[in-house]
Amino acid sequence: MANRNDNGVPPDSTSESEAAQSELDLRLFHLKTLYDVSRELLGVVDTQLILKNFLLMTLGNFGVAEGFIVAHDAKSPNPGIMVGFGFQDDALELLKSESLQALDGHIFQDAIGINEIPEDYPSLKQDLACFVAFIVDEEFKGIVGLGPKITDEPYGEDDKNLLETLKNNLVVALKNARTTAALKEAYEEVSILNRAKDKLINHLAHELKTPLAVLLTSLRLIKKQLKPVPVEKWQRTMQRADKNLRRLLEMEAEVEDIIKKSELKVHHNLNRLLDQCADELETLIAEEFGETAVVARIRNRIDGIFRPTDALPENIHLDQFVKEQLSKLTPSFSHRTIELKVDTQTTAGIHIPTEPLQKIFAGLLKNAIENTPDEGRIEIRVTTTPQNVELKITDAGVGIIEEDRRHIFEGFFPTQEVSRYSSKTPFDFNAGGRGADLLRMKIFSERFNFRLDMLSTRCRYIPGHNDDCPGRISDCRFCQSPRDCHTSGGTTFKALFPISGS
Numbered sequence: 001m002a003n004r005n006d007n008g009v010p011p012d013s014t015s016e017s018e019a020a021q022s023e024l025d026l027r028l029f030h031l032k033t034l035y036d037v038s039r040e041l042l043g044v045v046d047t048q049l050i051l052k053n054f055l056l057m058t059l060g061n062f063g064v065a066e067g068f069i070v071a072h073d074a075k076s077p078n079p080g081i082m083v084g085f086g087f088q089d090d091a092l093e094l095l096k097s098e099s100l101q102a103l104d105g106h107i108f109q110d111a112i113g114i115n116e117i118p119e120d121y122p123s124l125k126q127d128l129a130c131f132v133a134f135i136v137d138e139e140f141k142g143i144v145g146l147g148p149k150i151t152d153e154p155y156g157e158d159d160k161n162l163l164e165t166l167k168n169n170l171v172v173a174l175k176n177a178r179t180t181a182a183l184k185e186a187y188e189e190v191s192i193l194n195r196a197k198d199k200l201i202n203h204l205a206h207e208l209k210t211p212l213a214v215l216l217t218s219l220r221l222i223k224k225q226l227k228p229v230p231v232e233k234w235q236r237t238m239q240r241a242d243k244n245l246r247r248l249l250e251m252e253a254e255v256e257d258i259i260k261k262s263e264l265k266v267h268h269n270l271n272r273l274l275d276q277c278a279d280e281l282e283t284l285i286a287e288e289f290g291e292t293a294v295v296a297r298i299r300n301r302i303d304g305i306f307r308p309t310d311a312l313p314e315n316i317h318l319d320q321f322v323k324e325q326l327s328k329l330t331p332s333f334s335h336r337t338i339e340l341k342v343d344t345q346t347t348a349g350i351h352i353p354t355e356p357l358q359k360i361f362a363g364l365l366k367n368a369i370e371n372t373p374d375e376g377r378i379e380i381r382v383t384t385t386p387q388n389v390e391l392k393i394t395d396a397g398v399g400i401i402e403e404d405r406r407h408i409f410e411g412f413f414p415t416q417e418v419s420r421y422s423s424k425t426p427f428d429f430n431a432g433g434r435g436a437d438l439l440r441m442k443i444f445s446e447r448f449n450f451r452l453d454m455l456s457t458r459c460r461y462i463p464g465h466n467d468d469c470p471g472r473i474s475d476c477r478f479c480q481s482p483r484d485c486h487t488s489g490g491t492t493f494k495a496l497f498p499i500s501g502s
Helices: 011-041 045-061 091-105 122-127 157-225 235-259 266-287 295-308 317-331 354-370 418-422 438-447 482-486
Strands: 067-073 081-086 130-137 140-146 314-317 338-345 349-352 376-384 388-395 451-457 490-498
Touching: 045 067, 045 081, 045 140, 067 091, 067 438, 067 490, 081 091, 081 349, 091 140, 091 438, 140 157, 314 317, 314 354, 317 338, 317 354, 317 388, 338 418, 349 438, 349 490, 354 388, 354 438, 354 490, 376 482, 418 451, 438 451
Parallel strands: 338 376
Antiparallel strands: 067 081, 067 140, 130 140, 314 349, 376 388, 388 490, 451 490
16 A cells, blocks of 8 residues: 555655745746736836836846846947946946946847856856846847845756747836837937928918019019010010919919918018118118108008918808819919819808918819829719818829828828929929919918818829829820729818818
8 A cells, every 4th residue: 555645645646746836936927927028118218217127126026136238229329338236337337348348349248147147257157146148229229237146046948938939028128218219219300300391381471472472573564665676586485484483473472371370470570670660761761762651652562561460360251262263273284184073062151361262272272283294084073071172183193102192191292293383384294283272272271271181192094203294195005995094093172171160
């Protein structure tokens, strides 16, 4: 009969039960350690703090009084990072120096045992009882070193496996921190560039305003002075000058609309300066010319050039408005062969100033026509929903490639080469533009509380930036009929205006 202990259980069974319980306790300890370390590192983005927290948690869980982490970050101005506890300062300096030499010499590529440390690193061999190396990426790597346990127990395989797992958690936390730092740096750089862009646009608007006004007046005076000269000698030259000057005026108007959401101070500053000097100016002018009204004329001139011109909102019925605007704009693209389908339902009123609404409609229509080849089709629809009046302009044109779609409202981001615009007339196919018109519309949408959306599919026959449309469907080698073009790509812009009083 087999021997039994006091509980009536065979001795072998007792040993197995105790071993299983011990193994279970060890696994639970490992899981709790992993949980505690992971929780401590979660959300931390400062590299130094991650290393400090990791080392403290590791020392506590292993029952160790001495330990350090040395990391080398090639991107940092101070690439050597040291965190240590329990060592004297001079010992830490030696450990840091030897660790950085080892990392720089690529001695440690991954986890390594104490016995494998070369003799060239005596401090590492003497002061450490457990050691693991880690690699975050090619530019960031490090070493975790632990002293002996307080209980003097040796590090077993389970300890080394746990440390290896903890190391992987450390690497993930450091990768997240580096990604966060890179995103923050990129955001700050973009913010700086964006502020510089806004400053440049603002400066450009103010610098353009006065010289353009002077040039326009001068051109009119030159035309009057040239009347005695035969027209054929100067008309074409003046037409070219007038065309390009008006193009600059359009650009100035777009920029002005864009920057109106920030305060314009030129008008206020000039008027204040004039007010301060008005009495003196009147005295001086009276002495020289006997014409005190010049001051008022100067002030009126300043107002005419620099005064903000935000109009008051009106109650507008979009169906009637679109028909009126179409009749005005049609002569501008009468040279194009475009099928224009218009479907306008009777709509409720919307509350918006007339001038920006004119710019919105003209800009969207112009964009559609310039991106649609001759013999193509454009649809304009005005409909009413319970809360909104919807304007939708759909062209069966070339469409916008995927990487350009997310930037389309950012401003000064033309989807065609800008040089093409200089050689073509507005509303010509592929005339393009400066990319400011859609940014202006987006700003209008924020200012006047309507929504502007865009959906586009690039023509499948010309998928890339360098693929060109011939500009006429019958000249396209891919299309046997206009329908082939109409179904190959296109763009829809949709503006949703809240109904007045809704």
